[in-house]
Amino acid sequence: MSINVIQLIQSALTDGVVQQLGSRLGLPPEATRKVFATLAPAVVAGLMQKGATLEGARSLFATILSPEVNGHIAEQLPQLLGSTGGVSQLEGAGRQLLERVLERRVDALSDEVATQTGVPAHATHALTGIVGATVLGVLKRHFLEARGNVGQLPTLLGHQLPLIAPHLNDSLMAALGLGGLGGFAGSVLAQLKAVSSHVDHPTPAAKPGHPSQATVQVPADAVVREERRSRGWLWWLLAAIAAVLAFLFLRGCQGEQSATRANADAAAAAQPASAAASAAPAASAASVASAVEQAAAAPVPTRDSQLSFTVDAAGKPTLTATLGSEAERKQFIDALMQRLGANNFVANVAIDADTKPADWLVRLEGLLPLMALPGAEVKVDGTRIELSGSAANAKLGWLDKLKSLFGASYQIGSFNVEQAVANATESFRGAIKGLLAPDNACASADIVKVLNLQVINFANASNQVPASAREDLNQSAQVLAACARNSKAVKLEVAGYSDNVGGEQANLQLSKKRAQAIRAYLVKAGVPADSLIAQGYGDARPVASNDTASGRFANRRIEFVAQQ
Template sequence: MNLNVIQLVQSVLTDDVVRQLAARLGLPPEAAQKALASTAPALVAGLMHKGATLEGARSLFATILSPEVDAHVGEHLPQLLASASGASELESVGRQMLERGLDRPVDAVSAEVAAQTGAPVHATHAITGIVGATLLGLLKRQFLDGQGNAGQLPALLGQQLHVIAPYLNDRLLGALGVGGLGAFTGSILSQLKAVSAHIDQPTPAARPVPEMFASIQVPPDAVVREGRRSHAWLWWLAALIAAVLAFLFLRGCHGEQAGDRAAARMDTETAAAVQAASVTAAASAVTAATASDTAASTRDAAFATAPVAASSESDASGASDASAAPGKDSQLSFTVNASGKPTLTATVGSEAEKAQMLDELSKRLGPQGFVQNVTVDPAVKPADWLAHLNALLPLMMLPGAEVKVEGARIELSGSAADAKLGWLDKLNSLFGASYQVGTFDVEHAVANAAEDFHSAVKGLLAPNSTCAAADIAKVLNVQVINFPSASARVPNSAVTDLDLSAQVLSACARGDKTVRLEVAGYSDNVGGAQANLQLSKKRAQAVRAYLVMKGVPAGSLIAQGYGAASPVASNDTAGGRFTNRRIEFVAQP
């Protein structure tokens, strides 16, 4: 039995049910959701602790299957919460069953949730009872539908550790009488595994034959006893194999000459593709056009040139179908709000992949458990990360988590990058060596961009270099000007790059080849639109003023701010927002 209990609870505690519960308790929906997000993982931890002994697992299983636990609580929740008496009865039964199952009062848990979330104690007491009734009822339904037994309970509980761990802390576990977080996470799995190995696990009853096989009529003479089985089929099999081998041999003889011609043509095409890819890669440093490329590392720049190389290969081979082959990486990014609800943005290559993704998320998070914006682009490569979507689901419930997946690269930021939670190591283990998992680091991104810019600008500083505005704008856009938050002062980290930019523009002006550029400022989507617009304009003006101060003709530069318009990356992650907070140089007529 494989089950994510937290997702199961969230699937029935929909936004409408949470609003209904919040109104019943006199809380804002956000406060109720925050208390729910803390209570459910804590109660699951309590069940794990109880199930970590043979006697405790059997007792807990009996409690779950007791008549007082409603296996259809998910369907009954809206009706029960619609009346004061129904909500009170649900709370009372839930608290009673929890105390029987955990063998301890649960007031300490609800009091600690109140202290950590700021919700009133009377509200967290009620929420604890209602979540407890829901949790036990859903578990009962799963065991009844799957004909489960007590031996499966410890293994099922052990599956929940990676899901609930990010929500636990020493004080919550102390209220459960479990001990510290480190001791709990370090020992509970081995204890549950030992119980699962020793508890009675009866052989499940045979299940009915599925309907799809019921229509198949088996002739009475089709069933042959082992002792009477003929071996004639072996002779037929040997004859069939001999015939297949003869066919392949003859086909190989006739096709050898054609194969040689095809191999020769493949060698020619490969050589052309390699040559085209080499030319493209050599030119990429000079022709980088967007700040998103500059914020990436040298490794990411290599990924960025792959579509160009693929296009060159298609041109070299002259194959019309190859030129239409997908060349862009599929993408997924998401950010999780304070109540644990993710907003996802994704680009995949087919409607089938989109349907697969949304179906899986709906099953795991519930149809109302996430906000999505998934687009289909036939130019996008297959989304291999869809096979690993389960590994990302716990992060989709972690408040403050930010994750970006692009092809085989995964970038963590927000709470997902918190070293104490260990998600970097977990994802490296779950995804394997074919994926590159890392956390976003602003200083590293700025340093990489500066290194790329210094390499690219050398060509513009050489004698007789081009003063074509479009070419210069492409190179100047390799640099990153990382303004401090809410500031329009040119940062010290950008001074060297801007000095080099001024040298290039001043040299062209002295040679009567003045380059006219717009200095365009952009922001991310954090904050008010009007404030972002004004800040982006001030930053553009600051860059223009610095270049003029360094000798660039004032009439050759104009400054304009565009706020959060025209993002070049998703604002769901720190890396994306960093890329969108940019200065762009645009060639003017």
């Protein structure tokens, strides 16, 4: 039942489909192909990891056969991509399915693909959903036509490793939450094999001979039932071992008929030991089988370990971490106690069994000096390290020191506000093109998604609309005004938020004034006043940790929310 999933995906993404998508997203065909070539192997790797546990394989198979997955997507892509609304719908459905399967958001993967291909992030985010829908669709088509079952899924996925490995790298694997490529490639095949051996493989029913019945398919909501594979072979093996031991025992007895009764008694006394020895292989085999089953059924952690800390003016750090075990927590706290002293730090450590081992713990010694540097801010997310505050001061050289210490498997950088704004502007201006098209359906969900890509970077303590945001706001107003003229007015709330620096009431008032300033700007640019309301929420509902500059930057935001 082996297939080449990548080849099936390439067959679905024909030149015509690539050109359609390129024109919708503002990309040349070669850039679109480049994104597909990077995304597809990464998505398949994510499915392999999902299928590497018994429950994961069952869940993945059920999702593949669910009604939400389009088994005819390969033929229908040209029609599905015929409009901007169709692209958005397919993207959204694909991302939702992919996130359900991978049990994590796929934004990190989309961002990493954007980094590696040089394609704007808005385009890679859209293509991620489309690739996800296509991968699951071609798998569904294959399983339906081949009358496949869940027991064949891990084996099929295992056959993809040599096909996708040349196109993967540590950064892509980290974005998927799978650690390094070497560790993944070295363990996933054994895990898939173990799962496959513990799921029944029923013989497929014979296909109808009449040509007109050859296209009959299993219903899309069919769930293949699975039972434990019979262990009859094990009992036959144990019986054979017992027979051999009995034969040797009897032969020994016949050779010792002339021995004394004492010897005979000793031989008789040895019989229970022989019986125990004959039972030992049975116990051993049963233990091994049980251990294999438990190992195969054990869930594989999916979340990256986390660490962030800020250091106050007196050099005392406040640390927040999420680790996978009590042993890691103890190792972490012991290192802090030894280096910093019991009363010289504040640590909040959460234990989450779904968190992968913290590779950075073995390199913690290199981070400890930063924990005493006043004004330092550090965030560790799996294999990504971000420096801000005094830790990002180029004169202190911490960026180069950590790169040398952690090696190429880690992505280490410092936060830069100007670069963050520039990246957001690029993503927004690429995405807004689709909404400016004459056939824009004015779907509020699509409009909100695009408008929230823009970053309005107010000056400190100011509610004056920054010059850097005005062009993007003008384009936003153009879209909203056009929808209103076409009797498709979109009603939005302009919500203002702040970080947690400063007083609560001051932040609340400033966030409200900023939201009102954005509303007033859009109304002046032609948006109907009755379609917009403004509200401030201060530091409520943070979208990131306020421990780092990038987190505070993300929390200081204007957010557009669709209103009924």
